[in-house]
Structure formats: C-alpha cells, structure tokens
Amino acid sequence: MEILVENVSQIFGAAPHQVVALDHVTHRFPSQKVTCILGPSGCGKSTLTQIIGGIEPCSAGQITIGDGRAGLGSQSVMMWQSLNLFPWRSVVENVAFGLEVAGVSKAERTEKGKKLLASVGLRGFHDHYPRQLSGGMRQRVALARALILERPILLMDEPFAALDAQTKIVMQEELIRIYEASKQTILFVTHAIDEAILLGDEIVVMTARPGRIKDVITVDLPRPRSQELVGTPEFGKLYKYILHLIREEVQNAMAQEDLAVAAS
Amino acid sequence: MSATITSVRGSPLLQRALPSLIVLGVIVGWEALVELNGLAPIYLPAPSSILRYLWVMLADGSMEYNLGITFLRIMAGFLVAAISGVIVGVVMGMSPLAARIVDPWIAALYPLPKISLIPLLIIWLGTGETYKIFISAISAFFPIVISSYSGIGQVDQGLLKAAKDLGASQVQVQTKIVIPAAMPSIIAGLHLGMGVTVILVVAAEMIGGSSQSGMGYLLVNAGQVMETEKVFASLIVLAVFGAALTYAQRWVDRIIAPWAQGKV
Numbered sequence: 019m020e021i022l023v024e025n026v027s028q029i030f031g032a033a034p035h036q037v038v039a040l041d042h043v044t045h046r047f048p049s050q051k052v053t054c055i056l057g058p059s060g061c062g063k064s065t066l067t068q069i070i071g072g073i074e075p076c077s078a079g080q081i082t083i084g085d086g087r088a089g090l091g092s093q094s095v096m097m098w099q100s101l102n103l104f105p106w107r108s109v110v111e112n113v114a115f116g117l118e119v120a121g122v123s124k125a126e127r128t129e130k131g132k133k134l135l136a137s138v139g140l141r142g143f144h145d146h147y148p149r150q151l152s153g154g155m156r157q158r159v160a161l162a163r164a165l166i167l168e169r170p171i172l173l174m175d176e177p178f179a180a181l182d183a184q185t186k187i188v189m190q191e192e193l194i195r196i197y198e199a200s201k202q203t204i205l206f207v208t209h210a211i212d213e214a215i216l217l218g219d220e221i222v223v224m225t226a227r228p229g230r231i232k233d234v235i236t237v238d239l240p241r242p243r244s245q246e247l248v249g250t251p252e253f254g255k256l257y258k259y260i261l262h263l264i265r266e267e268v269q270n271a272m273a274q275e276d277l278a279v280a281a282s
Numbered sequence: 283m284s285a286t287i288t289s290v291r292g293s294p295l296l297q298r299a300l301p302s303l304i305v306l307g308v309i310v311g312w313e314a315l316v317e318l319n320g321l322a323p324i325y326l327p328a329p330s331s332i333l334r335y336l337w338v339m340l341a342d343g344s345m346e347y348n349l350g351i352t353f354l355r356i357m358a359g360f361l362v363a364a365i366s367g368v369i370v371g372v373v374m375g376m377s378p379l380a381a382r383i384v385d386p387w388i389a390a391l392y393p394l395p396k397i398s399l400i401p402l403l404i405i406w407l408g409t410g411e412t413y414k415i416f417i418s419a420i421s422a423f424f425p426i427v428i429s430s431y432s433g434i435g436q437v438d439q440g441l442l443k444a445a446k447d448l449g450a451s452q453v454q455v456q457t458k459i460v461i462p463a464a465m466p467s468i469i470a471g472l473h474l475g476m477g478v479t480v481i482l483v484v485a486a487e488m489i490g491g492s493s494q495s496g497m498g499y500l501l502v503n504a505g506q507v508m509e510t511e512k513v514f515a516s517l518i519v520l521a522v523f524g525a526a527l528t529y530a531q532r533w534v535d536r537i538i539a540p541w542a543q544g545k546v
Contacts, residue, residue, distance in 0.1 A: 073443055095447060102444035106462045106541040116448040119458070147541055167448065 019084040019093055019170040019203050021047040021070055026079030028065050038228035039065045043079070045222060045231055052197060052204040054218035056211065058264065058271040062229030063207045064099070064175050070205065071096050071173045083171070094171035099179060101160040103148040109159050110135065110144035116167045134162045138192065154185035158192070165196065174206045178213070187245055190216060198242050211260045215253055216243060223263050226271035233263055327511040335511035336518065344500070345519060352483060352496040353523075355411070359418030360479045364472055367423045371430025371471070375464065376456060381431070388427060396421035396482060400489055409490040418482035422475035429474065433467025434460055465539045476531055480524060497523075 028040040039062040047053045047070075055063045068074040070081055072091025083093050095116070103112050110131040111118075117127035132144050138158040148156055157177060164172060174193075178186045190213065197204060208214050214221045221235040239252060247253050309329050315321070316328040323331060339345040374381040396417060407413040437460050445459045487498025494503075497520055504512035 071447060073447055091447065096444070098440060098444060100440050102438070102440040104441060104445075104459065104462070106465065106539070115445070115450075115458075119445075119448065119450040119454045149541075163448070 019088075020049040021171065021203065021205070022080075022082040023047070023066070023070065024080045024082070026066070026069060026076050026081065028062065028069065028074075029077045040069075040076070041228035041230050043229065043231055045234070047203065047205060048220065049203050050201045051219040052206060052217050053220045053222060054206045054208055054214035055222045055224060056208055056214045056260065056264065057224030057229065057232075058226050058268045059209065060227050060271060061224040061267070062227065063224055066224075066229065067096070067173050067175050067205055067207050070094065070171075093169055094173050095164045095167050095169045096173045096175060097160050097164045097177045099176040101156055101177075103156060103159060103163075105148055107147075108144065109140065109146050109148065109151070112148065112159055113144075113162045113166055115163060130166060131162070134166050135159075138162050138165075138196075153181055154189065157181065157185075157189055161189075161192070161196075165200075169202075171203045171205070174204065176207050176209065179209070186213075191244060193217065194243055211257055211264065212248060212253075214260070215239070215256050216245070216247060221260065223260065224267075226267045227274060232267065235260065324508050324510050327514060332511050332514045332518070335509075336515035339512065339515055345515070348495055348497050348500045349519060349523060351493075352487065352498070355414050355483045355487075355496065356418065356476075356479050356527075358411075358415045359483055360422060360476055362415065362419035363422035363426055363475050363479065366419075367426025367471065367475065368430050368468055370423075371427040371468070372434060372461065372464075374427070374431045375434025376460070384427075388424065392424040392428065396478075397485060400486065404490050410493065413490075414483055414486040414496075417486045418479045421482045422479040425474035425478060426468075426471040429471025430464065430468045433464035433471070436467065437463040462539075469535050469539060473528075473531060476527060480527065484520070 023043055023045050026040055026043045027038070030037045030039055043062075043066060055066065057063045065074065069076045070090075071094045072089070073096065081090055083090060104115065107115070110128055113135060114122075114127035114131035117130065118124075122130075128144075132141075135141065135144055135158075138161055140155060140158050140162070143151065143155065148159060151159065160177065178189050181189060193204075194217065204217075206214075206217055208217075215237055218237050221237060222231055223233045223235065224230065225232045235256070237256065239247060239250075239256075312326075313329050316326055327335075336345070370384065374384050399420070400417060403413050403417055407416060441459055441463060442455055445455050450458060483496070484498040484501075487496035488502045493499075497516055501513060501516045504510075504516065
C-alpha cells in the first residue's frame with residue numbers, strides 16, 4: 019500500500035525553545051517495496067515513521083495511505099526499537115495481543131500465535147516470558163506480534179540496532195524471507211548503511227536536524243538478496259556514495275550539538 | 283586468621299550454617315550472662331525461662347487466642363486499606379482531575395503520625411474493634427495509595443504506544459497494560475501497608491483496648507505486672523509472626539504477579 023507524505027513538519031516545544039524535528043518532508047513511499055530511512059541520530063527518522071503510523075500527530079502536512087480512505091494507523095503496525103514487549107504476558111499472549119483486543123477468541127488467537135511463532139523459529143517457546151528469551155528471540159516475538167495483524171504496511175524503527183552482529187545478520191535474512199513471501203510495504207528506519215542497502219529497494223537519506231530529505235537512492239540490486247551481496251562491487255559503490263552523504267550530515271549534527279552546548 | 287576465612291569460604295555447609303550458629307551463640311551467651319551474673323528476671327530473664335513461659339502460654343491457649351485476635355484485626359485493617367488504597371491510587375493514576383483533588387489531602391495527612399489520631403478516634407469510635415481496624419487501615423492506606431499512584435504514573439510510555447498501535451482501545455490500554463505494568467509498585471505498596479498495619483494494630487491494642495485481648499494487650503498487661511518473661515515471649519511470637527506474614531505475602535505475590543519477581 020502506497021504512502022504519500024506531503025509537506026510534513028514536526029515541531030516540538032514552544033518558541034523560543036522549539037525544535038524542528040521534521041521540515042517539510044515530502045515523499046511517495048512505493049507500495050510493496052522496502053524503503054529504508056537512513057540518517058544521523060536526531061534527524062527525525064523515528065518521528066516520521068511514528069507520524070506515518072498514526073502514533074504521533076504531526077504539526078503540519080498530510081499523510082495519505084493508499085487511496086486515502088483508510089484511517090492513519092489502521093493499515094500499519096510498528097515494530098519498535100525497544101521492542102516494547104509486555105513483560106507480564108507470555109510469548110504467545112504478546113504475539114496474540116492485537117487479535118485479543120480485536121475480540122478474536124482465545125482458542126483461535128492462540129493457535130494463530132503459535133503458528134506464527136513456529137514460522138519465525140520459536141516453536142515451543144509460547145509459554146515462556148519475554149525475559150527468559152535471548153535478545154534475538156525477543157526480536158522474533160516482536161516481529162511476530164506485528165505480523166499477526168496482517169496489515170499491508172510494516173513500520174520498523176531500528177529494530178535490529180541493539181543486536182550483536184551475528185544475530186543481526188540472521189534477523190535481516192529473516193526479514194528478507196518474510197518480505198519475499200508477504201510483499202508488504204515496509205518502512206525500515208536505520209542508521210546502518212549496509213543494512214539499508216541490503217534491505218531496501220529505495221533509501222531515503224535524511225539531513226541532520228531539522229530533518230529534511232537529502233537524497234533518495236534506488237537500490238537496483240537483484241532480489242532475493244542475502245549477505246553475500248555485501249562483498250560485491252555494486253554494493254561497495256552504493257556504500258561509498260551513501261557514506262559520503264551521511265558523513266556530511268553527521269558532521270553537521272555534531273557541529274549543531276557543539277553550538278547547543280556552547281549556547282547553554 | 284586468614285586460614286579461618288579461607289576455610290569458611292571453602293565450606294558451603296559452614297557458610298550456610300553460619301547465620302543459625304550466630305543466633306545460637308547469642309542465645310547461649312545471653313543464658314550465660316544471666317546465669318553467671320545472677321540478673322533478676324524482672325530486668326532480663328534467661329532464654330530458658332522465657333521458653334518455659336512461652337510453653338505455658340501456648341499450653342493454656344492464651345498465646346494462640348491473643349495472636350489469633352491480633353491476626354484477624356490485622357487482616358481486617360489490611361483488607362480495608364488494600365482495597366480502598368489500590369482503588370484510590372489507580373483512579374488517581376488514570377484521572378489527572380482525581381489526582382489534583384486527592385493530592386492535597388494526601389500531602390497533609392500522610393506525614394501525620396497516625397498514632398496521634400488515637401485520642402480523637404477513641405472519642406469518636408470508642409475503644410472497640412472499629413477503632414482498632416480504623417486506625418490500622420487509615421495508616422496502611424497512605425503507602426498503598428502513593429505506591430499505586432506512582433506505579434501507574436511510571437508505566438513505560440512505549441508499552442502504551444505499542445498497545446494502541448496494535449489496536450487497543452483506551453479502556454483496553456488501562457486494563458490490559460497500565461494495571462499489570464503498575465503491579466510491582468502496587469505490590470510494594472501492599473508490603474509497606476502490611477508492615478504499618480501490624481504496628482498500628484498492636485499499638486491500638488496497647489492504648490485503650492477495651493476488649494482486653496490481642497498481642498498488644500498481652501504485652502502491656504505482662505509489663506504492668508513485671509512478668510518480663512511473658513513480655514519477651516510475646517515479643518518473640520510477634521517477631522516470628524511478622525516474618526511469617528512477610529513470607530506469606532511474598533508467596534501470594536508470586537501467584538498473582540510472577541513476572542514481577544524476576545524468577546519466571
């Protein structure tokens with residue numbers, strides 16, 4: 019499902035201490051593609067995703083989901099950076115939460131939850147609590163909890179940022195596999211360039227605060243993809259180009275922070 | 283010297299027995315102190331004679347009777363405080379208006395030593411059961427309200443956002459997320475409340491208890507006739523009883539909120 023973002027701005031706080039997190043962002047996120055949003059910390063990439071997901075209202079601008087008839091948030095589901103699993107619920111109760119609040123019967127939602135857990139490699143773990151699982155397993159629970167609603171849009175806010183390198187690779191390939199099977203529209207926020215190239219059909223590079231779109235890069239690498247791609251010359255070329263863009267922005271962001279420290 | 287330390291560290295059995303050995307040592311030392319110095323039992327009875335008195339009081343049923351009465355008063359006071367305290371705390375946590383209305387009352391009444399209310403309560407309620415239950419309930423009420431209220435205020439905003447994103451309604455967010463998430467704080471408040479209830483019930487039995495029953499009455503009565511052995515026997519029973527209450531409460535906690543214990 020296509021997402022059209024037009025002139026979206028987000029301003030936090032009141033003058034004179036206001037912070038412009040997003041400044042007139044306009045972009046058309048293509049349907050059934052993976053778009054990676056890449057940028058330095060504090061560039062507003064998480065904020066943009068939350069606005070698209072209907073989780074946060076924006077100060078100005080317009081979001082149109084699909085043909086515009088569906089309400090904001092009703093077609094999408096978020097996988098959070100901090101996962102936000104419910105610690106008092108078992109794994110299957112976490113996964114089935116979306117069905118539970120929608121009124122699906124316990125037998126049905128438990129069955130569906132277990133099936134989905136098995137498909138992400140967590141067969142037999144349904145009665146565990148989140149804290150009993152490793153970081154990678156918790157990621158899978160969070161992913162399953164988002165997937166169970168079968169919404170056409172999946173929003174992912176740096177979900178793999180806290181993982182160790184090996185687990186991250188496994189989760190990226192898991193996501194590629196799920197995407198190839200479901201062809202959802204995925205918005206994937208990241209600050210890792212290699213992750214953005216590996217996963218994205220398109221990469222939206224954002225500027226340091228105020229967040230604007232600096233460049234949109236089409237990733238024309240063949241699918242289905244795997245980690246092997248990382249060594250190829252095409253990958254290297256894209257990486258170098260994006261690194262150059264990002265380096266400028268990170269330096270800008272650091273300069274801003276220095277100014278802010280000096281002013282305070 | 284260092285050899286002793288090593289051997290204690292090296293022997294898990296000795297390490298585990300050490301606390302009990304210290305208790306035993308204190309009792310033996312106490313017995314020796316009394317016997318060797320010929321101390322009058324009025325000032326410090328020997329552990330052996332305390333034990334004899336304890337046995338007599340258990341045998342004639344006076345200890346069980348008074349402890350039972352005190353236990354019932356504690357339970358009555360605690361239940362009243364727990365139910366009203368959790369309800370008020372939760373309502374305050376969910377409704378900012380309720381919090382604004384109740385807050386000044388709590389700010390004024392919480393620091394007031396509840397024992398100072400005893401004269402007024404005796405004038406109003408007499409010295410019967412209502413007075414004892416009321417004084418203990420009102421004392422336990424405040425820690426329970428404050429913990430419940432702050433527990434609800436400290437619920438991770440990420441969990442609330444995640445639940446809403448998964449389709450939970452306002453009511454579902456409150457019942458399925460806010461209350462379970464606040465459970466550890468509510469439980470902590472109930473523990474504090476229980477401790478306060480024990481203190482106030484025994485104090486109320488000591489001061490103006492017309493029913494001539496309960497551990498507080500037993501203590502005051504024994505003290506007035508200089509039966510120091512009985513005083514000690516009652517104190518020991520109260521201490522063991524307090525420990526039993528704490529353990530029982532932890533056991534209940536594990537049943538109602540296993541995720542809050544860090545043991546699931």
